[in-house]
Amino acid sequence: MTKIDRVLKKLSELYDFNRKLKAYKLREARRGVKIWQTQITSPCPPSGENPSRFDSREDEFLDSLSDSFQKDHKSMNSQITIRNETEADVDAITQVTVAAFKTLEISRHTEQFIISVLRAAKALTVSLVAELDGRVVGHVAFSPVTLSDGTHDWYGLGPVSVLPDYQRRGIGKALIQEGLSRLKDLNARGCCLVGHPEYYRKLGFKNMPGLVYEGVPPEVFLSLSFDGQTPQGTVTFHEGFNADGKGGGTGAEARGSGALEALSSKEV
Numbered sequence: 001m002t003k004i005d006r007v008l009k010k011l012s013e014l015y016d017f018n019r020k021l022k023a024y025k026l027r028e029a030r031r032g033v034k035i036w037q038t039q040i041t042s043p044c045p046p047s048g049e050n051p052s053r054f055d056s057r058e059d060e061f062l063d064s065l066s067d068s069f070q071k072d073h074k075s076m077n078s079q080i081t082i083r084n085e086t087e088a089d090v091d092a093i094t095q096v097t098v099a100a101f102k103t104l105e106i107s108r109h110t111e112q113f114i115i116s117v118l119r120a121a122k123a124l125t126v127s128l129v130a131e132l133d134g135r136v137v138g139h140v141a142f143s144p145v146t147l148s149d150g151t152h153d154w155y156g157l158g159p160v161s162v163l164p165d166y167q168r169r170g171i172g173k174a175l176i177q178e179g180l181s182r183l184k185d186l187n188a189r190g191c192c193l194v195g196h197p198e199y200y201r202k203l204g205f206k207n208m209p210g211l212v213y214e215g216v217p218p219e220v221f222l223s224l225s226f227d228g229q230t231p232q233g234t235v236t237f238h239e240g241f242n243a244d245g246k247g248g249g250t251g252a253e254a255r256g257s258g259a260l261e262a263l264s265s266k267e268v
Contacts, residue, residue, distance in 0.1 A: 080171060082178045085127040085139070090119075092136035093129065100161035100268070110244050111159040117240035118143050125155055126182050130162070130171045138162040138268070140175040142183060143240070145192060147211075148233035155183055156237050157193040162268040172268025176203055184226055192223040192235055211235065 085093060097112045118124050123143045130138030140160040147154055157179070162172045180203075183191060192211070193200065197219055205222035210232040213221040221235075 079132075080137075080174060081131040082128055082174055083131065085124075085129050089129050089136055093127075093139045096136060096139050096163055097159060097161045099163055100167075101159075103164075108244070111161070113243040113245040114241055115139075115141055115159060117243040118238060121238070121240055123238050123240060125186070126179050128175055128179055128182075130175050132166070132171075137166045138171045138175050140172070140179050142179050142191065143238045145238070146236040147231050148236075149231050151189065151229075151231040151233075153187065153189040154231065154235075155188055155191050156235075157191055158195070160268060167268050173203065175268075180224070189227050189229065190223060190225040190231070192221065194220050195222065196220070197222060213237075 093115065094112045097115060098109070101107045101109060101111050115124075115127075118141060119127070124141055125144060126140075126142040128140050129136045138161060140157070142155045142157055145154050145156045157176065160172055160175060162175075180191060191205075192213070193205065194213065194216055195205075197207075200222050203224075205224045207218060207221070208223045208225075208230050211223055211230060212218065212233075213235045223230075
C-alpha cells in the first residue's frame with residue numbers, strides 16, 4: 001500500500017468516525033446534553049513540494065488521528081448532568097452566581113442573596129444545577145409570581161447563571177428547558193422573566209399584550225403560557241428579589257428594576 005493510499009484509508013476511517021460521532025451527538029442533544037468535538041484538518045503538501053518531506057507529515061497526521069480520537073472519546077463521556085440542587089450544592093451555586101454576574105454592568109450583584117432568601121422562604125419551586133465532571137457549572141431558579149387578575153400557578157424564571165468559561169455552550173438553555181419541563185409536570189400554567197428578547201424568544205417566550213411588569217421596558221419582559229391562556233394584569237415577583245445581603249430590602253413584594261438584573265438578563 002502506498003503512502004497516499006494509507007492516508008486515504010485513514011481519512012476514510014476519520015470520515016466514518018465523524019459520521020458516527022454526529023449521530024451520537026444528535027441522540028445526546030435530544031437528552032439535553034451538549035457534546036464537544038475537536039476539529040481536525042489533514043495536512044497536504046503544497047504544490048511542488050518535495051514528496052519526501054511528506055513522510056514526517058504523514059506520521060504526524062496519523063498520530064493526530066489517534067490523539068483526536070482519544071479527545072473526542074473523552075468529550076463523549078463528559079456529559080452535562082441536570083439535576084435538583086442539594087444542600088451540598090449551596091456554596092457552589094453561590095460561587096457560580098457571583099462569577100456569572102460579576103462583569104454584568106446592569107447587575108446590582110445581589111443575585112446570590114436573592115437565591116438564598118428564596119431558598120430560606122421555601123420559594124425555590126424548581127432549583128437545578130448543571131454538573132460537568134463532578135463540578136457545578138450552572139444553576140437556574142424558578143419561583144412563584146403573583147398576577148393581579150388572580151391567575152394562579154405562574155412562575156418567574158431566574159436567576160440563571162453559568163460560569164464564564166462555560167457560557168454560550170448551551171448549558172443555560174439546557175437548564176431552562178429542563179426547568180420548564182419540570183414546571184409543566186407540576187401543572188404550572190406559565191412562566192415569565194426579564195431578559196434578552198432575542199435569546200428567550202428562541203425558547204418560546206414572547207411579549208404578551210396586557211401582561212406587564214412595572215418598572216422595566218416592556219420589550220424585556222417575556223412570558224410563556226403552558227395552557228394557551230394569556231393572563232391580564234401586573235406581575236409581582238417574590239419579595240426575595242429585593243434581597244441585598246444586608247438584612248433589609250425584603251419587606252415588600254418585588255417590583256420594577258430591583259428585580260430586573262437578577263432574573264435572567266445574561267445570554268447563557
